[in-house]
Amino acid sequence: MAPMTTRPLLGQTLPELTAWVTAQGQPAYRARQLHQWLYRQGVRDFRDITVFPKSWREQVQVTIGRSVIDRRVVAQDGTVKYLLRLPDGALIETVGIPSEDRLTVCVSTQVGCPMACDFCATGKQGFTRNLAVHEILDQVLTVQAEMGRRVSHVVFMGMGEPLLNVEAVVQAVRRLNEDCGISQRAMTISTVGVPQQILRLAQAQLQVTLAVSLHAPTQDLRQRLIPSARHYPLERLLQDCRRYVELTKRRVSFEYTLLAGVNDTPELAKTLAKLLRGWQTHVNLIPYNPIADAPYQRPDAERVKVFQAVLVAQGIAVTVRQTRGLDAQAACGQLRVRR
Ligand code: SAH
Numbered sequence: 001m002a003p004m005t006t007r008p009l010l011g012q013t014l015p016e017l018t019a020w021v022t023a024q025g026q027p028a029y030r031a032r033q034l035h036q037w038l039y040r041q042g043v044r045d046f047r048d049i050t051v052f053p054k055s056w057r058e059q060v061q062v063t064i065g066r067s068v069i070d071r072r073v074v075a076q077d078g079t080v081k082y083l084l085r086l087p088d089g090a091l092i093e094t095v096g097i098p099s100e101d102r103l104t105v106c107v108s109t110q111v112g113c114p115m116a117c118d119f120c121a122t123g124k125q126g127f128t129r130n131l132a133v134h135e136i137l138d139q140v141l142t143v144q145a146e147m148g149r150r151v152s153h154v155v156f157m158g159m160g161e162p163l164l165n166v167e168a169v170v171q172a173v174r175r176l177n178e179d180c181g182i183s184q185r186a187m188t189i190s191t192v193g194v195p196q197q198i199l200r201l202a203q204a205q206l207q208v209t210l211a212v213s214l215h216a217p218t219q220d221l222r223q224r225l226i227p228s229a230r231h232y233p234l235e236r237l238l239q240d241c242r243r244y245v246e247l248t249k250r251r252v253s254f255e256y257t258l259l260a261g262v263n264d265t266p267e268l269a270k271t272l273a274k275l276l277r278g279w280q281t282h283v284n285l286i287p288y289n290p291i292a293d294a295p296y297q298r299p300d301a302e303r304v305k306v307f308q309a310v311l312v313a314q315g316i317a318v319t320v321r322q323t324r325g326l327d328a329q330a331a332c333g334q335l336r337v338r339r
Contacts, residue, residue, distance in 0.1 A: 008065025009046075010038055010141075011134035011175060026056065038064065039179040042141040063087075065134035067142065079325030082142060083337065086111075086135060090128055093335045094139035094158055096147050097324050104153040107139045108335070109169055110160025115192055117213075117226050119259060121291040121329075121336035122159045130165040136172040140180065154182060156189040157211075159335050163189075163197035170204045184208050190255065195232050198240040202247040211284065212241060214254045216263050217272035225263070238275070253282040255321075257333065258307060260288070260299040269307045273314035283311060283318040289331040 009017065017038075018031035033051050037043040044066045047057045067084040070091060074080050080096045095106040113120070114127035139158075144151045154176055156162045162169045169189060176182045184207035191198070192213040201210070216222035216234075223229040229237075241252045254276070258264045276283070285308060288298045299307075304320060311318045325331045 006062050008063050008132075008134045009034065010065040010137055011132070011171070013175075013179070024056070024060065035179070039141075039175075042145045065132075065138060067092075067135065067138050069142065069146070072146070073328040073330065075325040075328035075330055077324055079328060079330050080143075080147070081325060081328045081330035081335075082139075082146070084139065084142065091337045092131070092135075092139075092159055093330075093337065094143060095325060095330045095335070096143035098147060098149075102152045103143070103147060103149050104155060105140050105143045105151050106155050106158045107136055107172075108158035108160050109136060109156055109162045109165045112337075113160045114164070115161050115226070115228050117192060117215075117228075119225065119257060119288060119291070119294050119296050120333045122333070124291070124293055125159075125336050131160070131168060133168045133171045133175065136168060137175055137180070140176060140182075151180075151182060153186045153188075155187070157332065161192060161194065163191045163194040163201065166197055166200050166204075170201070170206065173204075173206055173208055192226055192228065193232050193237045193240075194228075195236070198237075198244050199247075202244045205248060207250065209250065210241075210244060210252045212237070212252055212254050213257075214272075215257050217268055217275045221263060221268075225259075251280055251282065253284060255284050255286060257286045257288055258299050258304060260297040260303065262296065264299045264303055264307055266306055266310050269310035270314070273311050273316050276316055277314070281317070283316055284321050285318060286321045286332050287323065289323065289326060289334050291334055291336070 014035050017034050018028050021031040022028055037049050043049055046060060046062055067086050069082055070085045071083040072080055078098050082094050084092050090111045092108045092111055094108060097104040110130050111128035112125045113122045116123045140151050173187055177184050187208040188211050189208055190211040215225055219234045222234055245252055287304055288296050308318050323331055
């Protein structure tokens, strides 16, 4: 078979699909049907679109752009981690997190990650490539079909650094919103910070929540945990966050992974509170999830409570992220392709 060099259909807007359909000599209304099959029914193969004439289905050379599920691991709490294989053989992980009132998908934005944060399994795996728009959408559609219910929330917190792939991430947000019907306000983009890219994201004027992975209230400690922080000082990162709030009128929240004896002391909680004073923000504490090859430990519940209490006493809104999918190695920071 000839190699398929055409652009995948998944990720295309209705006007783009209309252009493609009519260029094929088909009536324009078929674009609407195609759109439904792609984004609502989650079709995987063009030949399965039974409302289309058989002759067209059989002769057309096009790829939809769906992955293959290589493996699934179900955690005790119902969280499911999927290992997905892409056409070039690359493997990525995506996680479906069900609860009573919502189904959240945690999507990857890169194959691996170049940021190399010391406590993150993906960082230990290294970087292969960015994901394309359709490869991000595919993860949501896959979880939706697999779990048999509508995805209501999407968090860009899987493998990779979303702001190193801003163009595709912004497009994915738009398609998930306009074509899959998921509210932008139900999406969160998480970043450890990449110079210039927070402002680039602000220019897209999305209604998503931006979550910034802080993990330390001082530059010194932060750059020990996050090598890339050396090139993006804390002060500049926070300046860009302020600018993001001004430009988008949306709040920025902060993530803080608690590592026992490293960044979880009450003193550091106070420093953090001081740093964030005057922000209308929200801090999300993530007790460390153990990974191989990292010298860290999860603080006990009491320690987490004290850290939280210090922030609350200083008037900072704070939540502790409920650990999901731990026994499936599907919790925050545990995504890493093992074969
Ligand atoms: N690269 C982006 C997206 C990853 S989101 C970012 O850094 O924000 C995953 C979140 O989990 C980040 O806040 C990350 O720092 C945190 N994390 C990484 N490893 C972890 C671990 N082992 N335990 C708990 N949280 C971890």
